[in-house]
Amino acid sequence: MSQTTIALLFLAFAIVSFILEKIPLGLTATICALGLTLTGVLDASTTFAQYVNSNVILCVGMFVVGQALFETGMANKIGGIVTKFAKTEKTLVIAIMVIVGVMSGFLSNTGTAAVLIPVVCGIADESGYSRSRLLMPLVFAAALGGNLSIIGAPGNLIGVNALQEMGLPTSFFMYAPVGVPMLILGIIYFACLGYRFLPKKTETVGAVQTQTDFSNVPKWKQTVSLAVLIAVIIAMIFEDEIGVSIQLSSCIGAVILVVTKVIDEKTALKSIDLEVVLLFGGSLALAKALDVTGAGNLIADKIVGFLGTSPDPMILLLVIFIVTCTMTNFMSNTATTALMVPIAVSLANNVGADPRAVVIATV
Numbered sequence: 001m002s003q004t005t006i007a008l009l010f011l012a013f014a015i016v017s018f019i020l021e022k023i024p025l026g027l028t029a030t031i032c033a034l035g036l037t038l039t040g041v042l043d044a045s046t047t048f049a050q051y052v053n054s055n056v057i058l059c060v061g062m063f064v065v066g067q068a069l070f071e072t073g074m075a076n077k078i079g080g081i082v083t084k085f086a087k088t089e090k091t092l093v094i095a096i097m098v099i100v101g102v103m104s105g106f107l108s109n110t111g112t113a114a115v116l117i118p119v120v121c122g123i124a125d126e127s128g129y130s131r132s133r134l135l136m137p138l139v140f141a142a143a144l145g146g147n148l149s150i151i152g153a154p155g156n157l158i159g160v161n162a163l164q165e166m167g168l169p170t171s172f173f174m175y176a177p178v179g180v181p182m183l184i185l186g187i188i189y190f191a192c193l194g195y196r197f198l199p200k201k202t203e204t205v206g207a208v209q210t211q212t213d214f215s216n217v218p219k220w221k222q223t224v225s226l227a228v229l230i231a232v233i234i235a236m237i238f239e240d241e242i243g244v245s246i247q248l249s250s251c252i253g254a255v256i257l258v259v260t261k262v263i264d265e266k267t268a269l270k271s272i273d274l275e276v277v278l279l280f281g282g283s284l285a286l287a288k289a290l291d292v293t294g295a296g297n298l299i300a301d302k303i304v305g306f307l308g309t310s311p312d313p314m315i316l317l318l319v320i321f322i323v324t325c326t327m328t329n330f331m332s333n334t335a336t337t338a339l340m341v342p343i344a345v346s347l348a349n350n351v352g353a354d355p356r357a358v359v360i361a362t363v
Helices: 003-020 025-038 044-052 054-071 074-084 089-104 109-127 131-145 154-165 176-192 219-237 246-259 265-271 274-292 295-307 313-327 333-351 355-362
Strands: none
Touching: 003 025, 003 274, 003 295, 003 333, 025 044, 025 274, 025 333, 044 054, 044 274, 054 074, 054 109, 054 154, 054 219, 054 246, 054 265, 054 274, 074 089, 074 109, 074 219, 089 109, 089 131, 089 176, 109 131, 131 176, 154 274, 154 333, 154 355, 219 246, 246 265, 274 295, 274 333, 295 313, 295 333, 313 333, 313 355, 333 355
16 A cells, blocks of 8 residues: 555544544544554654644643633733723623634633633623623634734644745734734624624523632732733744744743742643644644655645646635635534645645645635
């Protein structure tokens, strides 16, 4: 059996497993990585290098930096301050979407939503507004806000890594030209039209977890957690000017937070989502196999052939976007990105399109 066939079989296994989710996503990706190594498609050093990839390290560092903001209650305080100025339900919806969207661009979008859900529920109960009418915009804003920067969602870094492998330049706000307008349009939609379609339900108080009490957390810890996050983000934005890589900036920030006891070591370690790390590393190994065996180009050739000779790059971009959107209804966003990015990049190369465009469409 050829190495190309083996890589395609593992790709098929990953797609089916990601859709069914009978096996954890991280474990599926790891099975693919180990299988590709055992069959000789990849050597061990190449496989395990993906798990200590610089972008995986960046992800790990930001898990700790973000968790400090959540753990000290600073994220709750920010959310409470912003929403306090909203006088009507509609302005409250807008305020929630703005703060969640912005925070999701620099912290874990899932973590931001999880932490602010109790805050929003508390505000809804105090004001007499429906929880469901406030929570749905929150979830949409978290998803849209994740596209403001490369650290907003794990899938973003998969796209960045693919471009870096090709020697193409990337930047902290690479996704912002698309992500910012999407967030703004999302907020405008909910403010003008979507607001009318929000569910009108009477919830039972206590159906959602109650807000955590952070009154015992020293204010200096909250201040330091916010200061470190801002400093790390600034360092990432001006990476070239200061000569410090974004990966190193995130790790320095994480170390400062642990050394100063803003967040203890056990909590810092728990904040690292091992499933994301395993999914990231295993998916990069699969992407590497698709590249070195030519399987990615083979898939791209078949798709290009189906679209006809010399397909318009815009048509190709539309196809990639639709396929990715469809797949995310059946599997994790990160898993979909991991599968689609190497194929999309191969497609872009085959028709002479800019790989950055297809990566952004995929993410």
